[in-house]
Amino acid sequence: xxxxxxxxxxxxxxxxxxxxxxxxxxxxxxxxxxxxxxxxxxxxxxxxxxxxxxxxxxxxxxxxxxxxxxxxxxxxxxxxxxxxxxxxxxxxxxxxxxxxxxxxxxxxxxxxxxxxxxxxxxxxxxxxxxxxxxxxxxxxxxxxxxxxxxxxxxxxxxxxxxxxxxxxxxxxxxxxxxxxxxxxxxxxxxxxxxxxxxxxxxxxxxxxxxxxxxxxxxxxxxxxxxxxxxxxxxxxxxxxxxxxxxxxxxxxxxxxxxxxxxxxxxxxxxxxxxxxxxxxxxxxxxxxxxxxxxxxxxxxxxxxxxxxxxxxxxxxxxxxxxxxxxxxxxxxxxxxxxxxxxxxxxxxxxxxxxxxxxxxxxxxxxxxxxxxxxxxxxxxxxxxxxxxxxxxxxxxxxxxxxxxxxxxxxxxxxxxxxxxxxxxxxxxxxxxxxxxxxxxxxxxxxxxxxxxxxxxxxxxxxxxxxxxxxxxxxxxxxxxxxxxxxxxxxxxxxxxxxxxxxxxxxxxxxxxxxxxxxxxxxxxxxxxxxxxxxxxxxxxxxxxxxxxxxxxxxxxxxxxxxxxxxxxxxxxxxxxxxxxxxxxxxxxxxxxxxxxxxxxxxx
Amino acid sequence: xxxxxxxxxxxxxxxxxxxxxxxxxxxxxxxxxxxxxxxxxxxxxxxxxxxxxxxxxxxxxxxxxxxxxxxxxxxxxxxxxxxxxxxxxxxxxxxxxxxxxxxxxxxxxxxxxxxxxxxxxxxxxxxxxxxxxxxxxxxxxxxxxxxxxxxxxxxxxxxxxxxxxxxxxxxxxxxxxxxxxxxxxxxxxxxxxxxxxxxxxxxxxxxxxxxxxxxxxxxxxxxxxxxxxxxxxxxxxxxxxxxxxxxxxxxxxxxxxxxxxxxxxxxxxxxxxxxxxxxxxxxxxxxxxxxxxxxxxxxxxxxxxxxxxxxxxxxxxxxxxxxxxxxxxxxxxxxxxxxxxxxxxxxxxxxxx
Numbered sequence: 028x029x030x031x032x033x034x035x036x037x038x039x040x041x042x043x044x045x046x047x048x049x050x051x052x053x054x055x056x057x058x059x060x061x062x063x064x065x066x067x068x069x070x071x072x073x074x075x076x077x078x079x080x081x082x083x084x085x086x087x088x089x090x091x092x093x094x095x096x097x098x099x100x101x102x103x104x105x106x107x108x109x110x111x112x113x114x115x116x117x118x119x120x121x122x123x124x125x126x127x128x129x130x131x132x133x134x135x136x137x138x139x140x141x142x143x144x145x146x147x148x149x150x151x152x153x154x155x156x157x158x159x160x161x162x163x164x165x166x167x168x169x170x171x172x173x174x175x176x177x178x179x180x181x182x183x184x185x186x187x188x189x190x191x192x193x194x195x196x197x198x199x200x201x202x203x204x205x206x207x208x209x210x211x212x213x214x215x216x217x218x219x220x221x222x223x224x225x226x227x228x229x230x231x232x233x234x235x236x237x238x239x240x241x242x243x244x245x246x247x248x249x250x251x252x253x254x255x256x257x258x259x260x261x262x263x264x265x266x267x268x269x270x271x272x273x274x275x276x277x278x279x280x281x282x283x284x285x286x287x288x289x290x291x292x293x294x295x296x297x298x299x300x301x302x303x304x305x306x307x308x309x310x311x312x313x314x315x316x317x318x319x320x321x322x323x324x325x326x327x328x329x330x331x332x333x334x335x336x337x338x339x340x341x342x343x344x345x346x347x348x349x350x351x352x353x354x355x356x357x358x359x360x361x362x363x364x365x366x367x368x369x370x371x372x373x374x375x376x377x378x379x380x381x382x383x384x385x386x387x388x389x390x391x392x393x394x395x396x397x398x399x400x401x402x403x404x405x406x407x408x409x410x411x412x413x414x415x416x417x418x419x420x421x422x423x424x425x426x427x428x429x430x431x432x433x434x435x436x437x438x439x440x441x442x443x444x445x446x447x448x449x450x451x452x453x454x455x456x457x458x459x460x461x462x463x464x465x466x467x468x469x470x471x472x473x474x475x476x477x478x479x480x481x482x483x484x485x486x487x488x489x490x491x492x493x494x495x496x497x498x499x500x501x502x503x504x505x506x507x508x509x510x511x512x513x514x515x516x517x518x519x520x521x522x523x524x525x526x527x528x529x530x531x532x533x534x535x536x537x538x539x540x541x542x543x544x545x546x547x548x549x550x551x552x553x554x555x556x557x558x559x560x561x562x563x564x565x566x567x568x569x570x571x572x573x574x575x576x577x578x579x580x581x582x583x584x585x586x587x588x589x590x591x592x593x594x595x596x597x598x599x600x601x602x603x604x605x606x607x608x609x610x611x612x613x614x615x616x617x618x619x620x621x622x623x624x625x626x627x628x629x630x
Numbered sequence: 631x632x633x634x635x636x637x638x639x640x641x642x643x644x645x646x647x648x649x650x651x652x653x654x655x656x657x658x659x660x661x662x663x664x665x666x667x668x669x670x671x672x673x674x675x676x677x678x679x680x681x682x683x684x685x686x687x688x689x690x691x692x693x694x695x696x697x698x699x700x701x702x703x704x705x706x707x708x709x710x711x712x713x714x715x716x717x718x719x720x721x722x723x724x725x726x727x728x729x730x731x732x733x734x735x736x737x738x739x740x741x742x743x744x745x746x747x748x749x750x751x752x753x754x755x756x757x758x759x760x761x762x763x764x765x766x767x768x769x770x771x772x773x774x775x776x777x778x779x780x781x782x783x784x785x786x787x788x789x790x791x792x793x794x795x796x797x798x799x800x801x802x803x804x805x806x807x808x809x810x811x812x813x814x815x816x817x818x819x820x821x822x823x824x825x826x827x828x829x830x831x832x833x834x835x836x837x838x839x840x841x842x843x844x845x846x847x848x849x850x851x852x853x854x855x856x857x858x859x860x861x862x863x864x865x866x867x868x869x870x871x872x873x874x875x876x877x878x879x880x881x882x883x884x885x886x887x888x889x890x891x892x893x894x895x896x897x898x899x900x901x902x903x904x905x906x907x908x909x910x911x912x913x914x915x916x917x918x919x920x921x922x923x924x925x926x927x928x929x930x931x932x933x934x935x936x937x938x939x940x941x942x943x944x945x946x947x948x949x950x951x952x953x954x955x956x957x958x959x960x961x962x963x964x965x966x967x968x969x970x971x972x973x974x975x976x977x978x979x980x981x982x983x
Contacts, residue, residue, distance in 0.1 A: 147971070231971075235974040236964060242831075245860055245863060248860070248862060369862050373862060376833070499978060
């Protein structure tokens with residue numbers, strides 16, 4: 028790399044693919060690389076966050092990146108004053124999001140330390156009580172969202188309202204409910220980061236301490252010392268396993284094996300013990316089926332409770348395995364005793380003084396770490412599941428009122444345009460005229476759909492411009508697994524090489540046949556004993572982890588979902604390879620070394 | 631049971647002085663349940679009986695009186711003369727009988743290794759105090775007895791004598807025990823260190839392995855396969871597969887060992903399976919735990935033993951180089967509590983070059 032040729036291209040030189048012209052209008056002005064700022068923007072290093080947002084945004088869905096990244100930033104910058112790190116700046120370009128962490132002027136870092144110590148210190152000291160309160164706040168938002176319904180406007184205002192002298196019409200609730208939904212999910216995203224940044228900070232401290240004590244200690248060994256708690260993130264999968272066992276015990280397993288969900292449930296319900304099983308199934312649904320096969324960031328995400336065929340499919344696999352005498356439960360006791368063994372064996376190698384510091388840091392890391400996993404169920408799965416369900420019902424209602432020809436039309440509008448549509452709808456309802464949307468939106472949505480489909484034909488760049496000499500921003504390292512070394516992998520290296528290098532995320536070495544999966548819809552293609560290769564995985568793919576031997580991803584660090592799930596399930600994993608899902612083809616024989624982070628294509 | 635021999639299974643702590651370091655270690659391993667090829671120690675009592683009961687001591691003393699340690703030729707001549715004196719005497723009858731009894735108890739004409747087991751182990755490089763002689767694939771009681779005597783005689787090589795002179799050790803005060811141990815029919819063998827010898831990293835187990843007996847690995851005649859195992863996770867984190875051109879294998883007919891070229895296909899193949907690498911690492915880790923300090927372990931996979939029970943330890947001794955260096959390294963202080971966190975945020979580990 029010489030000074031004049033940057034390692035990665037400039038956004039300003041990256042043209043949109045054919046058919047995507049005009050994509051800029053789909054996204055807010057503040058998220059675009061503005062032509063007048065080229066010089067300034069090209070000075071910064073931007074990396075693509077395809078870990079969370081692998082597909083081009085529909086206009087409505089940009090809300091997820093906006094709320095998430097804004098709220099991440101506020102805690103670093105304004106709540107806790109994390110000494111070296113402000114938030115993360117972000118832009119959408121050609122449909123994908125690029126991030127650039129904002130550091131703190133070195134001269135100001137010192138002044139932030141006392142404030143950080145007081146503010147963050149308060150959270151660390153009161154973690155359990157504050158977290159209990161967090162659960163209440165998040166649940167209250169979920170309940171409020173659940174209670175909101177989007178109904179068509181009636182022909183007339185109800186007679187009682189007239190007689191009660193309400194003095195308002197049905198558009199009032201419609202408008203307010205929409206605004207309230209956006210506010211609630213905005214609040215929820217703030218809660219998401221209330222604890223997360225601190226959880227990472229404590230983990231990073233523990234991590235750094237261990238690396239100083241044992242410079243060659245594998246990252247995964249450090250991660251294993253804090254894991255082994257009963258994570259709510261894996262509870263949905265655990266519920267299916269319990270249901271599978273119960274079905275076998277009650278003798279209703281075979282009845283569940285065929286037919287649609289309704290058919291299978293009807294057959295089971297008619298059996299002697301069937302009602303008991305159906306009751307258990309119903310009980311598990313709330314809240315554990317508020318669980319997506321995606322990651323919660325897209326309006327297209329499928330949630331179990333709205334697509335019961337998905338959990339039933341997993342359940343059927345589990346039943347077959349239970350009937351074959353397999354143990355399908357996660358080896359929690361083994362995980363915990365392994366965690367304790369690892370912890371004590373490293374501690375034995377420390378001086379007494381170091382061992383004391385170790386205990387302090389490990390203790391805090393173990394207190395805060397469960398949040399890093401658990402929050403994902405409560406926010407991305409449960410809260411976002413309810414949010415999307417309500418938004419889809421609104422889109423469907425407006426579709427039925429003629430605003431767009433398909434049920435999902437609304438997601439091609441941004442969240443402010445939806446407000447306009449609701450006003451248009453109520454306005455014409457009030458005047459007795461025709462709403463304008465049905466003559467405006469269908470062709471506009473068609474145009475936008477064409478643009479987004481065209482954007483999706485082109486993969487994002489891994490990064491833009493030149494990386495800094497050393498990546499120092501702590502959250503970039505922890506959250507995205509971006510280090511000076513991982514950036515080197517992105518540039519591709521030698522194309523002929525049959526080796527791929529990534530992060531050694533979960534230990535073990537296996538060989539097997541690769542199965543490349545690009546979307547959760549393909550999960551059912553996975554055969555027993557294959558190695559899952561994907562651009563990125565979501566924790567909700569857990570049910571297939573019982574079938575696979577190992578995981579390889581393009582993106583992600585040691586705290587990425589694939590890494591966490593693989594460690595929990597005791598499978599080798601290599602993450603952040605950059606290009607595995609395009610270099611490896613389904614059916615290739617590959618060797619995955621989760622100890623060294625190397626993936627070899629054997630044939 | 632005579633005082634002249636002691637089976638490994640019966641060597642107690644009190645016996646360590648009279649069986650030497652190697653036999654003491656084999657005894658400890660045997661009793662701790664580590665798989666060790668069976669055998670017995672010929673104790674220092676037997677050596678003393680040889681010196682006293684045959685007139686050998688007087689002969690050696692007489693020879694030493696005429697030795698000029700500053701003159702290489704004189705020293706070499708004395709060494710030769712003393713070794714010839716050893717060979718000219720039969721072992722005292724009781725010693726001879728004790729060795730025959732214990733050898734017979736191991737099996738009918740069982741091939742054995744006969745190794746010296748020095749007693750001057752308190753010096754870091756004490757191995758020179760008594761020349762460490764090893765005779766492999768010895769068969770038959772007469773041959774065993776002859777090689778025990780050879781081990782004793784090896785105390786009087788010019789090099790060993792010179793070393794004792796330099797370190798002011800009495801020439802006849804250093805006693806020797808000898809280990810007689812079932813010969814391993816080694817498919818593969820090598821060395822495992824429970825510390826990285828390159829940098830003193832205690833989280834690593836470093837294994838050298840090659841085909842046949844381990845002597846060629848120890849002596850550096852072959853470049854072995856080299857594996858690094860993370861000690862706590864027990865995972866292979868690095869491997870270097872080498873061209874292992876030659877192996878030391880038994881020549882049964884000649885009752886000896888012979889170096890043989892390794893065929894092309896095997897020489898560049900990984901000589902241990904991954905499971906075997908982990909088995910060796912677990913063995914080394916167990917020995918480190920038992921001895922409470924980093925160990926240097928010689929091991930082998932014995933083709934005569936069933937799968938899963940075929941890994942044996944041949945020797946385990948403390949690693950001394952890094953044990954001393956690490957103790958000298960001052961430990962940097964570390965920030966705890968919130969200050970620790972501030973430090974970690976300001977200087978995250980991934981940012982260090």
